Amino acid sequence: MSGIRLRQPVVATRHRDRVVAALQSLFGLGISHKVEDAPSHAEFGLRAAHLPVGEQFIEVIEPLRDDTPAGRHLARLGGDGGYMVILQVPSVEAAAARARAQGVRVIWEGGDAVKAAHLHPGDLGGTLLSLAQDMRGDAWAQAGEEWRAHVRTDHVHRIERADIACGNPAACAAAWSALLGVDRSGADGLTLLLDEGSLRFVRAIGQPHGPSGLTLAGTPGSPIEAGTALKIGNLDIGVRPASDR
Numbered sequence: 001m002s003g004i005r006l007r008q009p010v011v012a013t014r015h016r017d018r019v020v021a022a023l024q025s026l027f028g029l030g031i032s033h034k035v036e037d038a039p040s041h042a043e044f045g046l047r048a049a050h051l052p053v054g055e056q057f058i059e060v061i062e063p064l065r066d067d068t069p070a071g072r073h074l075a076r077l078g079g080d081g082g083y084m085v086i087l088q089v090p091s092v093e094a095a096a097a098r099a100r101a102q103g104v105r106v107i108w109e110g111g112d113a114v115k116a117a118h119l120h121p122g123d124l125g126g127t128l129l130s131l132a133q134d135m136r137g138d139a140w141a142q143a144g145e146e147w148r149a150h151v152r153t154d155h156v157h158r159i160e161r162a163d164i165a166c167g168n169p170a171a172c173a174a175a176w177s178a179l180l181g182v183d184r185s186g187a188d189g190l191t192l193l194l195d196e197g198s199l200r201f202v203r204a205i206g207q208p209h210g211p212s213g214l215t216l217a218g219t220p221g222s223p224i225e226a227g228t229a230l231k232i233g234n235l236d237i238g239v240r241p242a243s244d245r
Helices: 016-027 069-077 092-101 169-180
Strands: 005-012 033-035 046-053 056-063 081-088 106-110 114-119 128-134 156-166 191-193 198-203 210-218 229-232 235-240
Touching: 005 069, 005 156, 005 210, 016 046, 016 056, 016 229, 016 235, 046 156, 056 069, 056 156, 069 081, 081 210, 092 106, 092 114, 092 128, 156 169, 156 235, 169 191, 169 198, 198 210
Parallel strands: 005 056, 081 128, 156 198, 210 235
Antiparallel strands: 005 081, 033 046, 046 056, 106 114, 114 128, 156 210, 191 198, 229 235
16 A cells, blocks of 8 residues: 555643643644534544644643543553644545454544544454545645644754554554555564655564654754753653754
8 A cells, every 4th residue: 555644743731731742842843723512522422632743743642531532542551642643545435444454443534625444452452543535635734724734844844753552563563564565664674664754663672562662754954963852751752853854
């Protein structure tokens, strides 16, 4: 399956505005959209904010109740951390059919401008994965109709990689490779190179399974320093300076 993009990693927290402020301060990001009680998020009992990183996004969600998927996830984590990875695909219908054919459970389907299928984390090494199709080309309206006006790239300009922690990285890489139709890369075969961004499977040692890290690409001439990083619970967000590429 070609045309797959790492479009929107999702961070879960009990303190949305505090986490958003930290992301803005450290990485110079703007906010394209804040959701308080929109129908698109009310179904899941949460409020959210979207921060563009070039043409990709970091979404920060905060559960409004404990008896919600995000609330239960935070209880399992014992604090803030990575929640979900959203990959943009050319056809959500074809992607969901491929998942079912491989025995991966589809636990939710829906959406309007962006239609998505959420896959059961138990079938994917412990990570909640959403496969999403933009029904309006590349509008990605769930991040706000005017999100491009809020893109700030003085510090960082792309999400290069999402790290996925699991018990058996080789098995997880193989399962995700088969699901997405993307060959495994790297000497150890633990990386999937997508049309935009990549996924890296790492061993979960003393941490929950799920998204555990993000690597952002530093903008040439950026004032951001090597080693700049932000820890949000079990999720580590770092920067690869332009000089390293």
